[in-house]
Amino acid sequence: MPDQPLPAGTFEDLALPLFDQLYNFARWLAQDTSEAEDLVQETYAKALRGFAGFQLGTNFRAWMFRILRNTFLTSRTGLKSKVEMDEDELESLASPGPTPEAILVEQANRQAVQEALTELPVPAREILLLCDVEEMSYEEIAQVLAIPIGTVMSRLYRARKALRGRLVEKFKGGPNGV
């Protein structure tokens, strides 16, 4: 793609509509308001600086989310949190044999889902947010997380299993309830 001079105001026009999504995502990652604000602000600053290198026509939303995520990974909270996916550990979070009925009965329990999401390790949490909240395609998620699509699918599978396990535990009244 040839380098085109970007029209003035393009960055604003592209980036400002993403503000709410980015903030929500940042807040989920950081689990803290002021840290989320710093994250979003830094993301916009970095994106603005790097915008000359951004090629129009490629996925701007994925680009912005990727900047936000990378900024989080290098932040204090990000470094403390386990961002490397320990697949076995994640697998162990999932309780075997959740009954679909249990989920259906409680599916309206928004607070329970929020708690479960918060408890999930960052890699599981972020991929669920990108896929289910941001409704990104596997390809977009692959761009944001810088992983192959196959990994997106397997990680998503495990993340859902883990979430289901968390929810089942909650509904059964405790971690040892299953």
Next chain:
Amino acid sequence: MACESWREKLDAYVDGALPSAEASALAKHLPQCAGCAAEALERVQMKRSVATAGKRYEASAQFRQKLLKAVSTPRPRERAWLWRIVALPAALVLILSLAVNFYVDREKARRQRVYSELADLHVTTLASANAVDVVSTDRHTVKPWFEGKIPFTFNLPELQGTDFTLVGGKVTYLAQAPGAHLIYRIRKHEISVFIFQDRGGETAKLSSGPVSLLSFTEESWTKNGLQYFVVGDVSTDDVESLSKLLRDAG
């Protein structure tokens, strides 16, 4: 296809990531298989739950404002703001000065045209064998001569004790209007005095001070509805003193 392999694809199906051929095949399988249908329903419900639960946080109004300000390309905005402050008066000044220039230029051009025409009349009259139609040094002869020839009357000054003498007069025209053309003489120089009705048109609003144009000295003024022009190849002083005499008489 066995249910096991379908179930592996349920996530992609629910996420809309399954190729359309497989998706339609799965869609056919689900109504026939209660187990897979229940599993698929559970995943759809989970996805919806996460979608709803995930939209949890909203930025504070202050932070939203702060970020908007930071991102809204502050420098161009400021410049635009400054630009408006500077540009508006500048544009007004420019327009005004253009308008004034235009007006002044037009006035100059008009004045030049009138004076040129009067200078032409002055010169052609003097060049003519019969410079004047009424030859008289007596103002009491000249003034009545114009009666019935021009649509107005005027007073001529007493020249006793001055260097000026009246030579005579004739009817002339300026801008399609009739007027009196009088010739005075001072030290062998002829001076033309033109008197027209002040109609506020082409000849109106000429400067009252003596001006020099094509080496002729000219002066004009308006009095009692009449417009006077004095044109001659004499000094400004001479033109002014004759003008004063005429003004006092008129």
